[in-house]
Amino acid sequence: MSIETTNSSAGEVKPEFWRWQENCWADESKDWRSAKVITVGIDVGSVSSQCVIVADGELYAYNSMRTGNNSPDSAANAFKGVELKTGLTLDDVHMVVGTGYGRVNVPFSHKAITEIACHARGANYMGGNSVRTILDMGGQDCKAIHCDDKGKVTNFLMNDKCAAGTGRGMEVISDLMQIPIAEIGARSFDVEEEPDAVSSICVVFAKSEALGLLKAGWSKNKVVAAYCQAMAERVVSLLERIGVEEGFFITGGIAKNPGVVKRIEKILGIQAVSTKIDSQIAGALGAALFAQTLVQKQGPCKPVALAA
């Protein structure tokens, strides 16, 4: 894969190993013009922002990109991506629901709903109504959620005090090891024997511990294996607090990292439900589905214009 670069102040080109693939998709087999109800979900997270279009209750298009330096622009840019891809404008949309850390700063949304409720609703769509336990490994927090067969939350907890067990923690290790973030999972299995976990409490400690292990002669693959194990142990301890039921589903960027997912499955002794849909859009998808239900109950909302 190609590694994007930035120019440092000294003018040298610096590869960005942490940079994950942004993604814009639309279902070519459908035409939004024939849909009766079109709703939008915008998830402005601390690291990534997503816009999802739902047409008559079905996923139609999405855009997933890195969050910029302010929430309103990130929300607008996420929408502009799908607007460009599909030709759909806000005038064609019946309701917009914002979610995520920046949900109250989505200028064109009609309602804000917490990411906990939206992830549960999105996971229910992506993994089916047998999903009961959801682990959302977000950019700067981690959530464990229980839901019922309709995707309604029955129990949740969130840890946003510490970056251990989050996507940002993985980005830090990716940059430190100079391994593209998309390759970390596969490389963590390329070891002769599974190492013990590094610190699972703090990314700063994990980073210094990882440097120490490299100096002690460990291979990069073995160090990332130890970090993936630490991350798995960390999130499993959160999950154990609310209990894990069959119908286990993982959302968020880390769900794309088999190095963490397989280790979580091994510790828990259960397989995560798989999906072909991008795990990062679960929150925005849930928001769009909430909007769909609200339009059916209350009728469509007047469109709010995008800022120039």
Added chain:
Amino acid sequence: MIANYGYKDGSGEYYISIDTDKCISCEAGRACLTACPKGMFESMVDDYDDEVVCIKAEFRRNLAYDCAGCKPSTGRAALPCMTACTPAAIKHSW
């Protein structure tokens, strides 16, 4: 719904759990709002349009310190929030 507010860090797990099913039809007149000496509880409408109590956002990452006044290491009395909550919707993990 069981809503867990708090965190886990290197020193332990600090969560206050609120059973919103018991909280919705509060028989104690939301006494927890005034019982907490730090004023950590507030009323809100949740994502399913139910009026429930939650922990204020500014306290959620400091529970170990903010609750310390009610949790002396010796001679600990019943917690004011749990005592006020007669439906027993509030629990502390530590």
